[in-house]
Amino acid sequence: MPILPLPHPSNRRERHSIELRERLFRAALDLFAKQGFAETTVEDITNAADLGKGTFFNYFPSKDHILLAFAEMQLGKLRLAIDEARRTSVPMPQFMRSLAALMTQEPVRNPDIIRVLLQAFLSNSQVREAMLDLQARVLAFHAEMIQLGQGRGEIRDDLPAAEIALVFRQTIFGTLLIWSLYGDSSLQARMDSAFEIIWSGLSPRTPRNLSSSDAVTPVFR
């Protein structure tokens, strides 16, 4: 199953093209994880993918674009999730918990890849500018989901959705960062702990089952 979100292929040539792009993408991520981003050349990638060097540039303008494709892949999953969130009646906190599990499937579950990605993000390269653009879109999607939950009375609405989305994303990145330093199998447990605390903190301030009066003073500040 392709991991890059791409339009549904209509013919054999398109399917072939998608397969090649996917093969280059996977080979590149493997090499980045094994030997580092800076240390990997385009030729290393095409060799590993058993393709000619020129082929690479038919699919990616530069090595940097592999990292952007990774971020686009995550964004594609989020986009699908938003549509799902609108259709489902699953409470938003629960929905976003399963979303986190979906977003941290392979190849995100590889700490070496996360470290390479974060390093590229932190370095002063062009990657960073493009990544920040993508991040703005990720943030907008998160805010949309939070707002949906607020409208349904499932998430506190005394804080703006955009502010909650910021904290939410920072929590996810902080969890990925610290976990990637250890590189053990604790990612899911770390995410669960973080979500447990974050979602407790995001419960509506005047829960309906606490009191029949909406004027009840919020206990948790």
Place this chain on the structure above:
Amino acid sequence: MPILPLPHPSNRRERHSIELRERLFRAALDLFAKQGFAETTVEDITNAADLGKGTFFNYFPSKDHILLAFAEMQLGKLRLAIDEARRTSVPMPQFMRSLAALMTQEPVRNPDIIRVLLQAFLSNSQVREAMLDLQARVLAFHAEMIQLGQGRGEIRDDLPAAEIALVFRQTIFGTLLIWSLYGDSSLQARMDSAFEIIWSGLSPRTPRNLSSSDAVTPVFR
């Protein structure tokens, strides 16, 4: 005022030694922030500090040790805070909020330095191993404070202090990471938002002012 936590100098020679170490440390951080860690040589640092190259190695075994000194500096602040926390009657959530402000004073407030530090952290260098050691001690301090707050009934005690400390640290690092990418003046506001949500999520599950019965069903899960 020296920013490196060092024993109180007893004589002029020691004071001089501390001043030189401090001068090298500040010059190094400035250069890392301006031109990057890898791009800065020991000679660049001693030139900027107006000292002979050999002087550097009287104070730091290697360039890496500047980064470790940075982490030690933060650890030193935390160590003092723990003693303060034991003496004070300020509620722990409030105490840890002001601690965050203290921990993010200069030179932490420089996004370039934070990015350099996180990059070194993520790279596969010896810095990383030493940093993880320091992190274990940071984590132990956090857990100690959380436990103190739990004992006083100020922090929920249905989760182990060590687990809460993990989430707490991940939140701080996530906030630093994302903020450092933008490098704007939003650090304090981002920390405040994160703390507002985290501390709501860490309120005792059966607050004493909610009901006279300890058997009340927790509302926020």
